[in-house]
Amino acid sequence: MIDVRDLTKVFATPHGDWLKAVDRVSFTVAPGEVFGLLGPNGAGKTTTLRMLLGLIRPTSGSATVAGFAAERDPAEVKRRVGLVSANTGVYPWLTARETLAYFADLYAVPPALARQRIAEFADAFGLGDFLDRRCGVLSTGQKQRLNLARALIHAPTALLLDEPTLGLDILGRRIVEEFLELVQARQLAVVLCTHHLEEAERLCHRFGLLNRGRIVRQGALEQLRAETGLHSLHAMFLDLVGARRQLPVTSLKSAAPPAPLT
Numbered sequence: 001m002i003d004v005r006d007l008t009k010v011f012a013t014p015h016g017d018w019l020k021a022v023d024r025v026s027f028t029v030a031p032g033e034v035f036g037l038l039g040p041n042g043a044g045k046t047t048t049l050r051m052l053l054g055l056i057r058p059t060s061g062s063a064t065v066a067g068f069a070a071e072r073d074p075a076e077v078k079r080r081v082g083l084v085s086a087n088t089g090v091y092p093w094l095t096a097r098e099t100l101a102y103f104a105d106l107y108a109v110p111p112a113l114a115r116q117r118i119a120e121f122a123d124a125f126g127l128g129d130f131l132d133r134r135c136g137v138l139s140t141g142q143k144q145r146l147n148l149a150r151a152l153i154h155a156p157t158a159l160l161l162d163e164p165t166l167g168l169d170i171l172g173r174r175i176v177e178e179f180l181e182l183v184q185a186r187q188l189a190v191v192l193c194t195h196h197l198e199e200a201e202r203l204c205h206r207f208g209l210l211n212r213g214r215i216v217r218q219g220a221l222e223q224l225r226a227e228t229g230l231h232s233l234h235a236m237f238l239d240l241v242g243a244r245r246q247l248p249v250t251s252l253k254s255a256a257p258p259a260p261l262t
């Protein structure tokens, strides 16, 4: 169970003023539930996840995982949380198998149990073809499969997914979808941050729509549809940020045409 209450983070800016990156955000995620934390760039999604993991301290409010507060018991929280992010790196000189064994060891998983889980994940995530190849030579999709398996190596009860499908082709995205089915069957509480809104509609049970650090709408898709009168998350999003042009038309029109090639 994930429980976030009035979570707030204020950063000092280089100009000497303050930025409220996360502003009294509250939500809960039950075991087996996928909660979509969605918002435009800079809305505060990653900052929320970092506070949930105990990587940065909240200015106020609380975030707990399985009853452990991220601020007070960060080690207990990390033991119970798996993280997959778009920019999770790999150690290029370790093989996929060594990577999983290394992270199992970091989480103090007994070696025999780690070997058992690696064999299980090799099967579940189709790692068999490249389990003994160095990570440096793996494709983006293969690295992501490895990172998905890595996130489960310590049998967490909660998962934080920050843009897990960024840069993946349709097959890679399908693997992430299957991964989510698997973790739901295992009753993990999942927070998913993604800019792929159609994907979010398919995969999440409930949503928090975040803008400028605040959750402006929260609920299941049907509930959000009823509240907004809009059918898709895409339309709700445009409504949320104000569907104005993002680039000034005049500057585009007045730009000089490129010089002809001679």
Ligand SMILES: Nc1ncnc2c1ncn2[C@@H]1O[C@H](COP(=O)(O)OP(=O)(O)OP(=O)(O)O)[C@@H](O)[C@H]1O
Pocket: 011, 012, 013, 019, 021, 039, 040, 041, 042, 043, 044, 045, 046, 047, 048
């Ligand atoms: N360490 C920091 N110091 C100062 N400002 C920060 C820091 N981390 C994040 N911010 C600011 O907080 C705001 C929220 O950032 P955050 O990364 O949480 O957004 P996001 O919703 O994850 O965006 P994106 O979708 O682009 O990844 C942004 O304005 C960002 O510049």
